[in-house]
Amino acid sequence: MKKDNLSDRVVEFVLNCPNDEFQNLTVTKIASEFRVNRCYLSRKFKSDKDFTLCEFLIREKLSRSVGLLRQDKNITIRELSAKMGFSNTNYFIQIFKNYYGTPPGRYREYISR
DSSP states (O other), X not given: OOOOSHHHHHHHHHHTSOHXXXXXXXXXXXXXXXXXXXXXXXXXXXXXXXXXXXXXXXXXXXXXXXXXXXXXXXXXXXXHHHHTTOSOHHHHHHHHHHHXXXXXXHHHHHHHO
């Protein structure tokens, strides 16, 4: 199926972005990649998807962080936070807990069982 919708192309771009590039991915960088205005992209994405591009990026960061927790049992939460592009580890822990109901350290213990 061909994806002509800008929002669908953005989702595909984000999902296919390698982790080492993903950590620095922002709405501004995505808009630049697609050669559109950041505000236009944000409005269009929200209109098409019923959630913001920022929310989508955070969800994807959290999803990838769970993958890294599963892959690398020795990664610290600080390292994980930095790999996902969060400059504040406490903020990362807070949004992880809000999304998954438990902090990343406990989540790792749970999936290790």
